[in-house]
Amino acid sequence: SFGLYETTICGVLASCTGWATAARECVEAAQGVPVVASAARHVHPNVSANIDYSAVIGGCASCSTVMGARLAGVTPSGNMPHALPLIMGDAVKAIQSFDRHMPQEVPRIALVDTFNDEAEEALNVSQALRERLRGVRLDTPAERGGVTSDLVKEVRARLDLAGFRHVEIFVSGGFTPDRIRQFLQSGAPVAGFAVGSYISSKPPNDFTADIHEVDGRPxxxxxxxxxxxxNPRLDRVM
Structure with a gap:
């Protein structure tokens, strides 16, 4: 009954609508460029699937957790973490290992900011995987200037000159709706944005609920x- 689940219902609505709203803001700013939710690392594991599900409801093309994607009915989207090239000592070895062991339906997207210049590393991994490489991800930390539209343009130009026009560029690292708009206005050739902290840090919407009828009696x-x-905007679920 509502009396038993009132707190739970309000809590779910408050948090999930906040996350979905943040996702919607990013999706609208991206103007058709896919946005992938990568907020799981910013929340407790017990709610990581819920935040990803909410982000997809808000319009994200996919999300980074398997359970969140299952709840939302989409295919999870992710790529190798920085831990993989750091442990293996080389970005090329890391993406080659990823390619050997991951299911074929998983896109091969390589991180290229771990050890070397991003443009040079993008060429290295492209030469290693060639047509099997779907794209590269730029996640340059703020300590090194972060990901910029000029960096994206440079990487794109270097890939094109080397004949790797099929390799797409994905970006992540502190993206907000305003920053997404700035990238697009500058003409940065981005194939997708990964957004995490902006979605996870969105405050919950304040929901309250009360009993207005008991057994048919007002x-x-x-x-x-x-x-x-x-309310014609609501569907009866209980």
Whole structure:
């Protein structure tokens, strides 16, 4: 009954609509360029699937967790973490290992900011995987200037000159709706944005709920209007 689940219902609506709203803001700013939710690392594991599900409901093309994608009915989207090239000591060895062991339906997207110049590393991994490489991801930390539109343009130009026009460029690292708009306005050739902290840090929407009817009888606490208030935007779920 509602009396039993009131707190749970309000909590789910508050958090999930906040995350979905943040995702929608990013999607609208991206103007058709795919946005992937990568917010799982910013929240407790118990709610990582919920935040990813909410982000997809908000319009994200996909999300980074398997369970979140399963809830949302989409294919999860991700790539190798920085830990892989760091452990293996080389970005090329890392993407080659990723290519050997991951299912074929998983896109091969290589991180190229771990050890070397991003443009040079993009060429290295492209030469290693060639047509099997779907794209590269730029996640340059703020300590080195972060990902910039000029960097994206340079990497694109270097890939094109080397004959790797099929290799797409994905970006991540502190993206917000404003920053997404700035990238697109500058003409940065981005194939997709990964957004994490902007979605996870969105405050919950303040939801409250009260009983207005008990067993068909209008009833409410003082200050509330007894009787069901119909809303055509809502679907009955209980």
């Amino acid at each position: 009833m409410a606490k003082r200050g509330r209007t007894p009787g069901v208030t119909m």
